[in-house]
Every structure is written in structure tokens, then in C-alpha cells.
Amino acid sequence: MSAAAASANIARHLPRMAAAQPATPALKIPRGRTADGSIDYLTLSFAELEAEAAAWQSVLTQHGVQRGDRVLVMVRQGLPLIASVFALFAQGAVPVVIDPGMGRKTFLRCVERTQPRVLLGIPLARVLSHVFRGSFKSVQVRIAASGSSTARCPAKSAPTKLNVVTSATDELAAILFTSGSTGAPKGVCYEHGMFNGQVELIRQTYDIQPGEIDLPMLPIFALFNPALGMTTVVPEIDPSKPAAVDPAKILQAITQEKITNSFGSPTLWLKIARHCHRERRTLDSMKRVLSAGAPVSPELWGLMGPLLPHGELHSPYGATEALPVSSIAASSVLAETAAQTLTGAGTCVGSIIAGNTVKIIALTDGPIATLADATELPPGEIGEIIITGPTATQAYDALPEATARAKIATGNPHQPNPKPSPKPLGFERSNIGTSGASAPAWHRMGDCGYLDAKGRLWFCGRAAERVETAAGPLFTEQVEPLFNQHPRIRRSALIGHGRRPQQRAAIVIEPRDPDLLRSTKRCRELGRELRELTRDHPYAGRVTLFYFHPGFPVDVRHNAKIHRLTLTDWAETEATGFEVDPKK
Structure with a gap:
């Protein structure tokens, strides 16, 4: 097996897709309207997207970006985000992605804690790095990016092929931040093997095929599409103000580009669904809508059915630290679980996805050192949800106390598993390189719930709430x-x-x-x-x-x-x- 084939570097999927389907559109970024009112897109094929990422890689090399360097990415969603992040992956550098809109003080605390050596940012980001020198004191290199979502890389005479370094499954790939819904946002350490695990879980769970067309209403989800062979259509949405989205623009994109797949929060999809019902429009091209981030309301489950004559609404359950864990489809919800939710049973988040193992343990607010120190609860009893699997992250960045509270080392629980653990799907991660553990730790979801007699997972709320x-x-x-x-x-x-x-x-x-x-x-x-x-x-x-x-x-x-x-x-x-x- 060649070194390239053995590599777990998530960036390897882009040149693979560029070779398999070079002329297929990889990315479409809106840049206005045509004379007839259609959305005008800048379109790049998979071969062109690889060339764009390769151009960014040459810029990184010219600026001395090394393997392992932490790079704070502050660019527009669209071409600069996808191309630059794939270039960073290929270089072996570690992109740090912090959500826009979390508030200046919180954002600056995240930057200071993460200690990036490099800033790749739009003009405003580079100005802010000088104004708030204390938070950006670790930054030694500043790389310019345009403020336009359609801007091409400024490199000249750049190669057209990515040079992807060989990465181990447990090598740090990126630092992504939690939403901070029950506390301060935390940087989650993602390894290359975890990204690969997510790609395979998503592909197999939802039967996603190369050639499909995706409208990701959370920018970070666009990074999975090159590995899945899907065309990414960038939505007309401000990621810092998602609730302000114009549903008419989303509907137009879905209809014009024949979108087959889309991820968005329940808030966004409820707004879009109501608009579609008012306009008496259906989403005929769509095979699936994925909605997560909060429980999907009974209203949204009901509204989406008539809008998807050839598809279905699904709700994956998980978190930044582990996603996806389980999934449920509208057909199951409407046939059974919605009625139970309205009587106080909690929200059913579906069957555990093969490759993951979920347990329910007795609630405790303090750290749990090993699984032997936890008490596993039988089906029907509410406790804390814990998970291990190919996408379960192992640590928070520079937050050892938070890591200790959220992770449990492997060991024998007080009670045996109620059911055998499912076999991995062939993409099991290797042992962890940084923690010294002999096997991946369990992640405490911070959520309360239970397993029912059918093995389905029910969510009852955040433990902190x-x-x-x-x-x-x-x-x-x-x-x-x-x-x-x-x-x-x-x-x-x-x-x-x-x-x-x-x-x-x-x-x-x-x-x-x-x-x-x-x-x-x-x-x-x-x-x-x-x-x-x-x-x-x-x-x-x-x-x-x-x-x-x-x-x-x-x-x-x-x-x-x-x-x-x-x-x-x-x-x-x-x-x-x-x-x-x-x-x-």
C-alpha cells in the first residue's frame, strides 16, 4: 500500500474526486442575479477546486506555514473557506474555525486560548488582530484573503494539484468550536480519523451518492462534500445571523439548482417550510433534509412531509464532539414518537448508527475517571448519554478540566451492556496518540435521555438545564x-x-x-x-x-x-x- 493510500488526511478526498469526476461541478457561489432573475453562480469543477486549493497551498508554503501550525481562518463562506481549509489540511496545518457572531469578547477569548501562529483572514480580520494585540499575541504570520465569497486565490503560477501530506488517523486535523449553548464555547480537537469517520457515517446512514447537490446552511458542513462527491451550492445566508435568512432565496436555490440534500437547523427549516406552504410550493428534487442543533418540533415534522414528495426529513443527533450518534426519519416520528413527545416522553432521536456505542449512566455533575466508576442504567431509566465511536473526539483544546469532565476512560461498568455493541464499519480509529489511553475514551454528551425497549435513544434535555x-x-x-x-x-x-x-x-x-x-x-x-x-x-x-x-x-x-x-x-x-x- 502506498503512503498516499495509507494516509488518513481528509484532504486526500479532493484530488480523488477531481480524478474521478473532474468536470463535475464541485462548488457554486452566488454572485448576483441574471437578467431573467435567476441566481448567477461562480461555478468550479472538482478539478478547478483542487487547483484553487493547490494555489492556496502554494501561498501557505511561501509564508512558511508548517505542518502542525495552528491557522486561525477568518474568511468568507464560499470559495475562500473551502479552498483554504483543504489547502491547510493538505499542508498538515491545523485550521482553527470559530463561529462568527458569538460576540467580540467571547471570540477574543477563544483566539487567545487557541494560540494560533498564523492568521488567514479578510482585511477586517487582519485589522482586528492589530487592534486586539493581546488576544492575537501568538500570531506571527498574517496571510491576506479577499473579503469576497467568490474571490480566487491571489497566487500566480501555482500548481494545479494538491500535495497532500501523509497523516495518521490520530493526528490533529482541526479545532472547531462548540456553540456554547450551556457555557463558554470550547475548542474541540478533531483528528483526521474522526473526519473520515464522519464522512463514512453520513454516507452510509443517508445513502448519499456522488453527483448529488447539497445546500449546506451551516458552512462547516460544506467541508464534507468533496469527500462525498457532492456539489456544494453556497446558500445566500449570513452565518452570523442565520435567523435573518430570506426563505424565498433558499427556495429559489433549491428549485433552480435541483438540490437533493440540505442541512439546516429546525429554526431555519421551519421558516422555509412555512414560506413554501404559503406559496404552495414543493421541493421536488430533494431526497433528504437533515435538521439538527435542537429538537425538531412536531410542527416542523408535519409541515415537511407534503413539501418532500420524493424525499424525507431526517434529524441526526449528536454534538460538535460526536456527530452523528443516531438518526430518526419523519416516517418514524409521525407514525409513533411524536404522540409520545406530546405526552412527556421526551424527544426520540432514533436508532444508534452502526459504529457507535451508546450507554446511559447515572447522573452526576462531577468528573468520572473511568467507565468502572459509572453506573450504567437499564432501558427506560433517564440518565446521562455517553458515546464512543469513530467520530467521538477525545479532548478540548487547552481546557484540561473541561476534558476531564467530558471524557471517561474505558473500563468495566458496574453493569453489562444491555445489548452487544455493533461492529465498526471498517473505519475504526487507531489508538489515541496524545492521551496515552489504550482505546478511545467515552464522551459525555451532557444530555439526559434513555434507551427504550427497541434500542432507540430518547433525548430529555441538557443535564445542566x-x-x-x-x-x-x-x-x-x-x-x-x-x-x-x-x-x-x-x-x-x-x-x-x-x-x-x-x-x-x-x-x-x-x-x-x-x-x-x-x-x-x-x-x-x-x-x-x-x-x-x-x-x-x-x-x-x-x-x-x-x-x-x-x-x-x-x-x-x-x-x-x-x-x-x-x-x-x-x-x-x-x-x-x-x-x-x-x-x-
Whole structure:
């Protein structure tokens, strides 16, 4: 076997696809409208995209970028992002990708902690690196990138073929940041083997074929497409403000380019689905829609079915640290699990994807050194979800305490597996090079849930957001769906006052009509209606304290994850709640 064939470097997929389908469009970036109103795209074939990445690699070489260098990537989504990141992979450098829009202070803390040696950025990024010298003090090299999403690499007389270094499966490939929905964003250390594991899990789980056309509404997902042989159509969306997307533009792209696949958060797809229903349009070309980042609402499951005559909505479950873990399709949800969600069972996130092993362990907020120190729970009991598999990351960058809290070394649990672990699919990662462990660690998802009798995984909420009352714990996904059924409710959030295990449960309501907040009387009337709706439920019925909020704080990446801990602070310091007498 040649060194190139043995390499796990994720960049090797681009020249492979360029050789297999050189003339096939690899990337389309919108650059305006034609005279007839169609979207005008800059289109690059797979061969041209490899040449663009090779040009960036020559620029990196000219600037002295070495294997292992950390490179902060601050470029526009589209051609500069995809080409430069593949060039970095090929060079053996480590791209650092931090979500735009997380806030200046948070962003600067992430930069300072990550310690990049190189900045590859648009003009504004390079200016900021000088203005905030303290956070960028590790940067020794600055490489210019255009502020245009369609800009070509400025290199002259560059090679047209990537020179991909040979990388081991456990070699650091990239640092990607979590959304920070229940705390500060953390840099996740991705190895090349993990990227390869993700590609294969996604390919096999959803039967993705070369030649398909993808519209990724999360920019980082576009990086998988060259390995999958899919054409990437860049959406007209500001990644720092995804909720501001114009659904008409997304619909036009899907229709014009005959999109077959798209990933987007439930918030985005709900906006698009409502628009399609208003316009009486269907998405005839689509084979699948993937939606994740927060639980998919019953409304969205119902709306998407009529829009996809030749496809289906799927919801993969996972996190930046491990994705995908499980998946569920609309047919399963609508036939069975949606009704159970509305009665407080939690949200079913589907069957475990082959190659992964999932366990449920007893809840504890502290670190767990080895699996032998955890107690595995039987099917039906709610605990913390832990996972090991080809995509489970092993460490956070420069955060040893966070790593200790989130990772569990292998060992024998107190109870055996309820079912045999599935066999890997032939892309099992090798042992970890940096931790000294003999096998990949388990990742604690930070989520509460359970396995049912059919082996399906149910999500009940974030562990940090559970409410521990004297009468027992309450979980967000077992309470909020009951309130969300009310037609005048946009969404709700379970919060807890006080310290565990003596917390007082409360519910924060975001009404569909913001004018309702102007009238205390109307809020109280709605509170009584909600109380009557949930009175007899074993979980939601225990909530009698109500707050009303004009617009929930949510994560930037998906615009879907509710910041419940922020709402808790708001309720305790700024808001006035009211009690609905449980006896009336």
C-alpha cells in the first residue's frame, strides 16, 4: 500500500474526486442575479477546486506555514473557506474555525486560548488582530484573503494539484468550536480519523451518492462534500445571523439548482417550510433534509412531509464532539414518537448508527475517571448519554478540566451492556496518540435521555438545564412540549430557582403575539389556560410559576438552542413571575 493510500488526511478526498469526476461541478457561489432573475453562480469543477486549493497551498508554503501550525481562518463562506481549509489540511496545518457572531469578547477569548501562529483572514480580520494585540499575541504570520465569497486565490503560477501530506488517523486535523449553548464555547480537537469517520457515517446512514447537490446552511458542513462527491451550492445566508435568512432565496436555490440534500437547523427549516406552504410550493428534487442543533418540533415534522414528495426529513443527533450518534426519519416520528413527545416522553432521536456505542449512566455533575466508576442504567431509566465511536473526539483544546469532565476512560461498568455493541464499519480509529489511553475514551454528551425497549435513544434535555426539585427531577423535553401545544405559544423554557435538589420549577413563555406582553391581565389569562392544559400531567403539572419573555436568547450557530441558564438569570434578577393556583 502506498503512503498516499495509507494516509488518513481528509484532504486526500479532493484530488480523488477531481480524478474521478473532474468536470463535475464541485462548488457554486452566488454572485448576483441574471437578467431573467435567476441566481448567477461562480461555478468550479472538482478539478478547478483542487487547483484553487493547490494555489492556496502554494501561498501557505511561501509564508512558511508548517505542518502542525495552528491557522486561525477568518474568511468568507464560499470559495475562500473551502479552498483554504483543504489547502491547510493538505499542508498538515491545523485550521482553527470559530463561529462568527458569538460576540467580540467571547471570540477574543477563544483566539487567545487557541494560540494560533498564523492568521488567514479578510482585511477586517487582519485589522482586528492589530487592534486586539493581546488576544492575537501568538500570531506571527498574517496571510491576506479577499473579503469576497467568490474571490480566487491571489497566487500566480501555482500548481494545479494538491500535495497532500501523509497523516495518521490520530493526528490533529482541526479545532472547531462548540456553540456554547450551556457555557463558554470550547475548542474541540478533531483528528483526521474522526473526519473520515464522519464522512463514512453520513454516507452510509443517508445513502448519499456522488453527483448529488447539497445546500449546506451551516458552512462547516460544506467541508464534507468533496469527500462525498457532492456539489456544494453556497446558500445566500449570513452565518452570523442565520435567523435573518430570506426563505424565498433558499427556495429559489433549491428549485433552480435541483438540490437533493440540505442541512439546516429546525429554526431555519421551519421558516422555509412555512414560506413554501404559503406559496404552495414543493421541493421536488430533494431526497433528504437533515435538521439538527435542537429538537425538531412536531410542527416542523408535519409541515415537511407534503413539501418532500420524493424525499424525507431526517434529524441526526449528536454534538460538535460526536456527530452523528443516531438518526430518526419523519416516517418514524409521525407514525409513533411524536404522540409520545406530546405526552412527556421526551424527544426520540432514533436508532444508534452502526459504529457507535451508546450507554446511559447515572447522573452526576462531577468528573468520572473511568467507565468502572459509572453506573450504567437499564432501558427506560433517564440518565446521562455517553458515546464512543469513530467520530467521538477525545479532548478540548487547552481546557484540561473541561476534558476531564467530558471524557471517561474505558473500563468495566458496574453493569453489562444491555445489548452487544455493533461492529465498526471498517473505519475504526487507531489508538489515541496524545492521551496515552489504550482505546478511545467515552464522551459525555451532557444530555439526559434513555434507551427504550427497541434500542432507540430518547433525548430529555441538557443535564445542566435539568431542574432538581424536592419531588424529583424535571427535564426540559418532558415539560416544554406540553406547554408548546398551546396555539398562542411560540416556545417555552423550563427553568429552576434555587439550588439543587431543592429548586423551584418555573416556565418562561415566549408568546407568538409580542403585544400580549403589554397586558398583565392577558398574560395571567394565558397562564391560567396553560395551567389548565398541563394540570394533570405528572411533570408539567408540577409547574405553577409563570414568566413571559419577548424573545428567547438562542445560540448563533443554529438559532435554535435556547439559553435557559440566561433566562434563569433574567427571571431571578429582572422579571416578575406570577403563580397560578394549582388548586383552581
